[in-house]
Amino acid sequence: MIDAYGLNVLPPRRESFVTERGIRRTWEESGRVREVFSPPYARPDRLDEQLVFALKYDGTELGVLAALFQKVSALDIAETVRSKPTGKYARRVWFLYEWLTGERLDLPDLNQGNYIELLDSDVYYTGPVQPVARQRMNNNLLGKAQFCPTVRRTERFRVFDAAQWDQVCREQMAGVPEAVLRRAVSYLFLKETCSSFEIEHETPTASRAERFVAALVSADSENYVTKSRLLALQNEIVEPRFRDDDFRPDQNYIGQTTGYTEQKIHCVFPPPDQVPGLMAGIEHLHRRLETSLWPQIPAVVHAAAVSFGFVFTHPFSDGNGRIHRFLIHHVLARRGFTPEGLILPVSAVMLDQQPAYDATLEAFSRPLLELIDYTLDDAGRMTVSGDTGALYRFPDLTPQAETLADFVEQTVSQSMPQEIHFLLRYDRARTAVRDIVDMPDRLLDLLLRLMGQQGGTLSARNRAKHFDMLTDSEIARIEAAFAAAMQADAQP
Numbered sequence: 001m002i003d004a005y006g007l008n009v010l011p012p013r014r015e016s017f018v019t020e021r022g023i024r025r026t027w028e029e030s031g032r033v034r035e036v037f038s039p040p041y042a043r044p045d046r047l048d049e050q051l052v053f054a055l056k057y058d059g060t061e062l063g064v065l066a067a068l069f070q071k072v073s074a075l076d077i078a079e080t081v082r083s084k085p086t087g088k089y090a091r092r093v094w095f096l097y098e099w100l101t102g103e104r105l106d107l108p109d110l111n112q113g114n115y116i117e118l119l120d121s122d123v124y125y126t127g128p129v130q131p132v133a134r135q136r137m138n139n140n141l142l143g144k145a146q147f148c149p150t151v152r153r154t155e156r157f158r159v160f161d162a163a164q165w166d167q168v169c170r171e172q173m174a175g176v177p178e179a180v181l182r183r184a185v186s187y188l189f190l191k192e193t194c195s196s197f198e199i200e201h202e203t204p205t206a207s208r209a210e211r212f213v214a215a216l217v218s219a220d221s222e223n224y225v226t227k228s229r230l231l232a233l234q235n236e237i238v239e240p241r242f243r244d245d246d247f248r249p250d251q252n253y254i255g256q257t258t259g260y261t262e263q264k265i266h267c268v269f270p271p272p273d274q275v276p277g278l279m280a281g282i283e284h285l286h287r288r289l290e291t292s293l294w295p296q297i298p299a300v301v302h303a304a305a306v307s308f309g310f311v312f313t314h315p316f317s318d319g320n321g322r323i324h325r326f327l328i329h330h331v332l333a334r335r336g337f338t339p340e341g342l343i344l345p346v347s348a349v350m351l352d353q354q355p356a357y358d359a360t361l362e363a364f365s366r367p368l369l370e371l372i373d374y375t376l377d378d379a380g381r382m383t384v385s386g387d388t389g390a391l392y393r394f395p396d397l398t399p400q401a402e403t404l405a406d407f408v409e410q411t412v413s414q415s416m417p418q419e420i421h422f423l424l425r426y427d428r429a430r431t432a433v434r435d436i437v438d439m440p441d442r443l444l445d446l447l448l449r450l451m452g453q454q455g456g457t458l459s460a461r462n463r464a465k466h467f468d469m470l471t472d473s474e475i476a477r478i479e480a481a482f483a484a485a486m487q488a489d490a491q492p
Helices: 047-058 062-071 074-083 088-101 155-163 165-174 178-199 206-217 227-237 272-292 299-313 320-334 346-352 354-369 398-436 441-453 460-466 472-485
Strands: 014-018 025-029 032-037 130-132 137-139 253-257 263-268 373-376 382-385
Touching: 014 047, 047 074, 047 088, 062 088, 074 088, 088 137, 155 165, 155 398, 165 398, 178 206, 178 320, 178 346, 178 398, 206 227, 206 320, 227 272, 227 320, 263 354, 263 373, 272 299, 272 320, 299 320, 299 354, 299 398, 320 346, 346 354, 346 398, 354 398, 398 441, 398 472, 441 460, 441 472
Parallel strands: 014 032
Antiparallel strands: 025 032, 130 137, 253 263, 373 382
């Protein structure tokens, strides 16, 4: 259908072929599933036959169907439905045509038959059910036509869910002394802030960092996925000159200068007239999943749908990446995945594994770039030709959700314990050094920081500059105490 109707769509996750001879076989290539069927599966080159086959074997590709329904007539779709009006695939075609186009087919409502689910909940993560009497259909899509991602149930999510990382995190925190936990919370909020800015190759001023930390602290106390709250957040974390008072009015993109007159484009975002609808769709999706407390959607899948939907929309002139990562924490906190008052330093893991983070962004942006016709003027202003809005409305966010699950798992299983253990060792070192010399807190913290940077020793230069009051014997005892306290296997 993509070839026959010349559809400008993102490549589907699954492609099916029929061989003239041989057996059915399946393989995965570059993240896409290819399946070859034996000759008995061949279907006539008719719209009705191809549509039913696609829904049965290739899944529900909303982006492809949205583009297809713009090319075929309502009469052809109605005829497809009339051939089997109570058949489950014909009913899905019927519902999806009306849902995606907003046009009503010349067909009477069904008045008999069981309700069926639109998406197979064994294959996809599905949203709260909305019964639709006209087709006797249970609409379980995650969102509405303004923005409706799909996320497939994969083995990666089964393993992630079984590990119960939210419970693991709570158990880790339960054994931490209260004083250390308070300091850990403060440290983790600051670390997440600095890491999020560093991913963007930025060093925030103290005031901007404080504002971002304050936003993270309140991530679980209010709904940030509204236009007014997101605008306020953007205004808080960017330089005053780049604050927005509305969604962006210009076409934006991410590019890299390769010469005085050339740029390599990495990602093109939706045209500005498409942004309000996309953002309204993201807000609707978040509100629907949050208010319904829908247990079928794990918190990490919910966070991926909202945060990556946001960053692929890029609604502001600046600050989109930082808000994208903030929204991960926002959803995890609101869904109760993160212990109250705590934050997972996910951005630190993203920074440490930036190639993997970049790859998950490019999994969407790279194939998208091949479908967009654009020009750049001498000032670097971009103009996009054609209607590209549908390319952003129905993303398959499975790769992004899987990568986020990897980051969260590594944060809970490795980064968090390492940070807590470091603080416990630091406290031991602090106590041990103070037993040798009872110095002011400012000097004590400076001493420990310098020794940590210098492999547990105090350089002659730093001693002369800051600690000339210490004797050789005291320094030797301090260095020995520091080494003993900072041993990874030392008991708290």
